[in-house]
Amino acid sequence: MKFKLTCDEATAICSKNQYGEASVTDKFRMLFHVLFCAVCKLYSKQNTFMTKCMSSVDKKGVVKSKLNSEEKEEMALKIKEMV
Numbered sequence: 001m002k003f004k005l006t007c008d009e010a011t012a013i014c015s016k017n018q019y020g021e022a023s024v025t026d027k028f029r030m031l032f033h034v035l036f037c038a039v040c041k042l043y044s045k046q047n048t049f050m051t052k053c054m055s056s057v058d059k060k061g062v063v064k065s066k067l068n069s070e071e072k073e074e075m076a077l078k079i080k081e082m083v
């Protein structure tokens with residue numbers, strides 16, 4: 001197994017990691033990759049953010065809890081930082 005990942009491999013592992021399916025070795029390889037790859041680092045950050053957003057929605061698409069105005073502003077700032 002090679003240690004160095006391509007960007008395609010890193011994003012695939014990142015996606016698997018969001019569902020708890022990545023092995024410890026893969027997580028380590030991905031972390032090493034994002035140290036040197038700004039694009040995959042951003043992808044990983046956005047993926048984590050989307051997972052957190054989706055965790056607040058149940059299977060019927062109903063939002064479990066609503067954000068207050070302070071939380072909405074914080075989320076808007078985080079989105080602007082990512083873009």
Ligand SMILES: [Zn+2]
Pocket residue numbers: 006007008010033037039040041
């Ligand atoms: Zn990359």
